[in-house]
Structures are given as structure tokens and as C-alpha cells.
Amino acid sequence: MRRRETLRIALGALRRNRLRTVLTVMGVVIGTASVLAMVAIGTGARARVAATFEAMGTHMLIVLPGSIQAGGLQGGFGTEATITWGDVAAMATQLPSVQAAAPVLRTSRNVQSESDNWTTLVVGTTPAYFVIRDWRPRLGRLLDESDESSGAKVVVLGQRVVERLFGAHADPVGQRVRIGRIPFVIAGVLAEKGQSPMGQDWDDMVFVPGSTFRAKMQAGLGQFVDGVVLLRAVAADQTTRSRSQVESLLRERHRIAPGGDDDFSVRDLSEIATAQRQGARVLTLLLASIAAVSLLVGGIGITNIMLVSVTERTREVGVRMAVGARGRDIQGQFVAEALVLALAGGVAGLLLGVLAAWLMARAFHWPLVLQPMVALAALGFSAVVGVGFGIYPARRAARLDPIEALRFE
Secondary structure, three states: OOHHHHHHHHHHHHHHOHHHHHHHHHHHHHHHHHHHHHHHHHHHHHHHHHHHHHHHOOOEEEEEEOOOEEOOEEOOOOOOOOOEHHHHHHHHHHOOOEEEEEEEEEEEEEEEOOOOEEEEEEEEEOOHHHHHOOOOEEEEOOOOHHHHHHOOOEEEEOHHHHHHHOOOOOOOOOOEEEEOOEEEEEEEEEOOOOEOOOOOEOOOEEEEEHHHHHHHHOOOEOOEOOOEEEEEEOOHHHHHHHHHHHHHHHHHHOOOOOOOOOOEEEEEHHHHHHHHHHHHHHHHHHHHHHHHHHHHHHHHHHHHHHHHHHHHOHHHHHHHHHOOOOHHHHHHHHHHHHHHHHHHHHHHHHHHHHHHHHHHHHHHOOOOOOOHHHHHHHHHHHHHHHHHHHHHHHHHHHOOOHHHHHHOO
């Protein structure tokens, strides 16, 4: 029997039982849609993680000062100032694998415009900070070396602060704001950065020169940096080398004996980013595996319905055999029916999966990442499921005895 004729007969048999056909297809639809949606969601989550760490600044290291251990009191890294301004300069100039180094001094203050006010995080730093974070201005300019050397009263605002003080589309460059009681001229507005992996809003900050911060806003600790230090490696594959060089330099400058405990800590963000991406990848595989189970359940539904169909059509099979149909023709017909069910469910499942992935991506505010190979694999898997679970009923129909089949009521 020709393939076209086999397909025509299979489609006719499915049309005669439309409700049963639709219900059978639904199992495959749900399975295919689940696989595609779960993979798309997991891939989108990995893309969100990568974008978040990219926003923090590529190739970045964080140097934290030491911990308090005195009078029975203990604290983690960052609770005691041990990094000096000389250390910052040495890390920036003496290490070939470090491109830039910048101190980060922080305090929370109320920022006032002529008509409104907003309490936000004030950061004192140097122009190198924006190189490390790969952060550009949306309006105006960034802090420069002359601002740092002169202790200028200039400020760069994050986009969220601009919205609160001046409105969403305002251009406040050149206007004045007060941070506490101190007037500052707005030098620029930063491009949006979004949130950190810990949920901190990068756009809800303002930046002033580090020298101005120490002189006007926080007395500081003399030669010690009252905060952390950010570093940028010259390349992504140099972060491990940079970390090793920073640790060696600081141990030498702090005169820490071999085997002694460090009074600082160096964190490599690439390790954190890699761990998060691996976690997201494992989650994607887990979700896809769970979704694949529902596709297998749909295949079992195909087997069940095909067995019922064979029983109902036993006399029809007997008539066809009596007029010359061979066993492989009968088997081909039922396999074709199973394949049509699976492919129809697969195509509908792909459309439903794309819709579900789009809705979830909008709900969770992360990118929609659809991979054509995953869609083809899901469709191919649904076809394999249809053929695989349709073979047994088809072979059972092909092995029927023509005489017994004709007698079947």
C-alpha cells in the first residue's frame, strides 16, 4: 500500500472519533509545551544571571578589610579597617594584571532638590570606579580626576534618584541638590543598571568624589579606607592571576608572616557567577526532565487509545486482510495514526509552549530565550514517543487472524 493511501486511511479513522482524538492529543500537547516552556524559562534565568553580573562590572574583584577579634568579640571580614590608601595606589600601579582600583565609601543621606527629597545611598569613590563597573553616563559626565584632586562638590545621580527628585524624563545636569546640608552641582546622570544579584537597586545611588566624601560627609579613618576596594582585571581570564597577585602584594605590605592569617579578603565575582550559572543549568535540566515525564504519559495515552481502536476495528482489519491487505499494511496504518497524533500534539504543544514561556518571562521580568534546536528536539521526541508507543498496538492488529477477525462482534 502506498504511503499516501496509508496516511489518508489513518486520517479518516482519526476524524471518525474526533473527541477521542483531541483528548489523546492533549497529553502530547501538554508534554511538549512543558518541555519547551521549562527549557526556555531555565535558559532565560541563566541569561538574567549573566546580565546581572555583567551589570556589576566584568572582570571585577572585591577587596574586603579584616575582621574584629578583640575582647571576646569577633566579626567577619569588613568589620575592621585594614586596607590603607597606599594599598589602593599600590594595587592600581604595581600589579600588571590589574587595570584599575577604586575605593568605595558609603553612607545613607537625604538628597534634596528645590521641590522634593529622597533618602538614598551616597558613594564616595574615584573615576576608576566607573571604568571597573563599565558604567557610562546617560546625561552629562562622570566624575574626573580634577574633581577628586580638588575635592569638588559635584555629584552624579542614579536614574532612580533623578525620577524621585526631578521626574522620569528630566535633565537635571547643572542644577543643584543638597546632600544633608551641603550643596552639590549635578555633573551627570548614569545609565540604568538594574538590580544586583542580592536585590540592591544600582540606580538608587548618588556618587561624589572620594576626597569630598571624606572631607565633607564622613571623617574617615585617616590612612585607612573606611570601606571596600573594587578592582578590575585586564581580562576575564586574568581574574585568578589578579587575585593571587593582590593577595601577595597585601601580605607583603601588611608584613604578614608565611602561614599567618590574612587581615583582608579578596572575592572573585567570576566564581560566584559561574556557580549561579551552574545552578540555573541544573535547574533547567531538572525542569525539562520533569516535563519530559508528562510527554511519556501522553505516549502511554496513545498506546491505550490505539489498543481500544484495534479492538473496536477488529472486524474492519479482518475485511481488509480478506481483500488482500498484508500485515505490514495494517501495521503501517496504525503506526501512521499514532504518528499523526504525536506530531499534531507536538506542533500544538510548541505553540502553547512559546506562549507559556512568553507569559512567564513577562511575569518574572527576564529575557525570553527560545532555542530552535530545543523546539526541534521536542517535536522529534514527540514523534518518537508516538511511533514508540504506537508500535505495540499496530503489531497486535497486524497479527490478527483474518478469520477470527471477521467473526468478531
